[in-house]
Every structure is written in structure tokens, then in C-alpha cells.
Amino acid sequence: MAKNHRSEEYIMYIKKILLSAATIAGVLTAGTLAANADTITVQSGQTVSEIAREHNTSVAQIKQANNLQNENLIFVGQKIEVGTATSTTTTAAPAQQAAQTTQQQAPAASTQQTTQQKAPVASTQQTTQQQAPAAQTNNNSASTQQTASVSTVSGSDQDAQSWIASKESGGSYSARNGQYVGKYQLSASYLNGDYSAANQERVAQNYVSSRYGSWSAAKQHWLSNGWY
DSSP states (O other): OHHHHHHHHHHHHHHHHHHHHHHHHHHHHHTOOOOOEEEOOOOTTHHHHHHHHHTTOOOOHHHHTTTTTTTTOOOOOOOOEESSHHHHHHHHHHHHHHHHHHHHHHHHHHHHHHHHHHHHHHHHHHHHHHHHHHHHHHHHHHHHHHHHHHHOOOHHHHHHHHHHHHHHHOOOOTTTTTTTTTTTTEEHHHTTTTHHHHHHHHHHHHHHHHHHHSSHHHHHHHHHOEEE
């Protein structure tokens, strides 16, 4: 009989060890696995505070989990949900919502950054578009000035001017003959290093006006002497 009694004690000891190991495993996995709340049947003489103490929870949690209007009013045979799983789930929910909110807000923040980065490009394009008419105006002004410098004479004087240019250089602004340069074969010293078409026209006009008074008179001199 003593031997059997020891065997029973040994079996009970093994069961306690296994039960403790299971309890520890449940505690270790409680952070990652959502445990279902336990349901108990109210026994005679039990109170909500006693049930909460026995199941390591609180009266408020039991009242909330079971929608109790009065935690002091429970009945024998009534099913009561107990356990601490509710608090774990409740705590995790805000963190999950915050993570979802952060993920939802991330694309909006990226869009705002992209818009801000693109803004200077749009400003640059607008500035370029605004500057384009000014550049065109400047080009048109330069063309007008050049045209004005070319067309300073008219009628017979204009014909005489074209005739002299044709005889001197074939009408080419880039013609060179020793020290004589351009359309009217002016001395390089007259042009003062500026061989542009506008300067050639201006210097030629000043030269003819001061020396002959008109292009027609300059042509008559050229016909008599072979130069003007």
C-alpha cells in the first residue's frame, strides 16, 4: 500500500510540473496570441469581486465583458466571462489604429513633398515664359535698329548706295581687300574694329554725307574716278 501511495504522489508531482509548464507557455505566448475569455458558471455564494480575484481580473472588466448593469446582482447558474484577454486586445487596438493611420498619412506626406519639390520647377517655367516675350522684344528691337540703319536713304540715293555696294564688294559685309573691309570697302580704321553690318552701314552713311553730301554725288565721283 505504501508503494502505491508513493506512485500516486509521483504521478501528481508530474502532473503539477506539466501544468506549470503549460501555464508558463501560455504566459510567454500571451503577447502574440489573443486568448479567448474563459466562461464560468456562478456558484452559490459567489460574488463578482470574488470571481475577479480568483481569475486575476477586475470587477470593471467582468462588468464590461458581460454587460452587467449591477455588478452586485448575479445569479446562481449564470454564465460569466472572465479573463485578462480583453485588456490585452484593448491595449493593442490603439497601436494598430495608429500604425494604420501612419500608413494612410504617409502617401499624403509624400505627395506634399513632391508638390513642394515641383513648385520651383513650375516657377522656373513661368519665369522663362514671362522672359520669352522680353527676349523676342529685344530681338525685334535689334532687327528694327539694323533695318533702320540699313534703310537710311531712299529713292535715287538708295539706288546709288546699292550700286556702290555692288561695285565695291558685290554687296557682301564680309568682303576684305587689304585694309578695306565690308560691303562698302571702308578703311578698317573708320570701322574702329567693329565690323558688324549695322556699324558698316552707319559709318558708310556718315562718310558719304560728310564727304559728298549724298549717295548720288558719291556715285558720280565713283563713275569719274573709279572710287568714292
